[in-house]
Amino acid sequence: ILTFFDQTGNPILNPGTCLVLFYVVVCRVAMKSSELLFLYGQLDPRVRHLVFSVRCWARAHSITSSIPGAWITNFSLTVMVVFFLQQRNPPILPTLDRLKELAGPSDKCDIEGNDCTIVSDLSKITLQQNTDTLEKLLQEFFEFYGNFPFKNASINIRKGKEQTKLETTALYIQNPFETTLNISKNVNATQLERFVALCRESAWLFQQKEILQQSSDSPWGFTALLLPSVTSGAGVKSRRKRKLEPASSRIKNLLDSLKIKSGETVAKKGSANARR
Numbered sequence: 001i002l003t004f005f006d007q008t009g010n011p012i013l014n015p016g017t018c019l020v021l022f023y024v025v026v027c028r029v030a031m032k033s034s035e036l037l038f039l040y041g042q043l044d045p046r047v048r049h050l051v052f053s054v055r056c057w058a059r060a061h062s063i064t065s066s067i068p069g070a071w072i073t074n075f076s077l078t079v080m081v082v083f084f085l086q087q088r089n090p091p092i093l094p095t096l097d098r099l100k101e102l103a104g105p106s107d108k109c110d111i112e113g114n115d116c117t118i119v120s121d122l123s124k125i126t127l128q129q130n131t132d133t134l135e136k137l138l139q140e141f142f143e144f145y146g147n148f149p150f151k152n153a154s155i156n157i158r159k160g161k162e163q164t165k166l167e168t169t170a171l172y173i174q175n176p177f178e179t180t181l182n183i184s185k186n187v188n189a190t191q192l193e194r195f196v197a198l199c200r201e202s203a204w205l206f207q208q209k210e211i212l213q214q215s216s217d218s219p220w221g222f223t224a225l226l227l228p229s230v231t232s233g234a235g236v237k238s239r240r241k242r243k244l245e246p247a248s249s250r251i252k253n254l255l256d257s258l259k260i261k262s263g264e265t266v267a268k269k270g271s272a273n274a275r276r
Contacts, residue, residue: 095160
């Protein structure tokens with residue numbers, strides 16, 4: 001028999017209250033994480049464009065899925081993009097610790113012992129001058145994660161640098177605010193190997209000049225990255241010709257899918273707010 005106690009040590013007669021409180025705490029931290037990612041997107045237009053491009057690419061290759069499982073989530077992918085942009089020279093995005101340093105007294109936020117303080121006044125944030133194009137950033141994203149030491153290192157946007165992995169999970173991405181948690185603990189080795197292999201294949205595609213040149217009879221540019229992969233397991237084989245539906249139809253279906261999923265998320269949030 002489980003007995004629940006409140007903060008004063010008195011037993012709680014209705015255990016369901018604990019579940020409600022736990023749910024509220026988790027939601028508050030999750031909302032703060034969403035606020036953080038929104039803030040990063042406000043700092044530089046390339047952030048949102050790169051996140052959308054990577055998510056579209058990931059969806060095309062089934063790296064992400066609407067079904068719960070061992071796949072990388074869109075949230076994890078977004079944090080990976082932020083971390084990558086913190087690693088540029090000069091950095092495009094500041095670390096979470098820096099956002100905390102710039103915060104004022106009114107920004108202080110503590111949720112059940114988790115320091116969720118970030119600056120709200122964007123004018124306090126001074127960005128370094130990085131003029132890399134979106135095309136270059138996308139290519140470097142694939143190169144960066146195609147060679148990232150996932151076996152020993154973890155991703156930490158609070159510090160903006162690699163950290164020694166604290167557990168043996170395939171992919172370790174530190175939760176921005178609940179720093180003892182790994183937001184990608186569900187990802188298994190097979191899915192991570194696919195992600196790395198696809199990153200390497202996409203980086204290779206960027207090096208092929210004919211793919212980057214506009215063409216009327218074959219997919220080119222970003223659309224070429226959305227074609228079915230020839231990746232098998234963790235290795236990347238040479239590309240071969242395949243029978244495909246028209247690239248325009250494929251892109252349209254992907255965009256429609258992303259819009260539908262985004263709409264469902266907004267609807268769920270609206271429903272949750274209505275219940276409050």
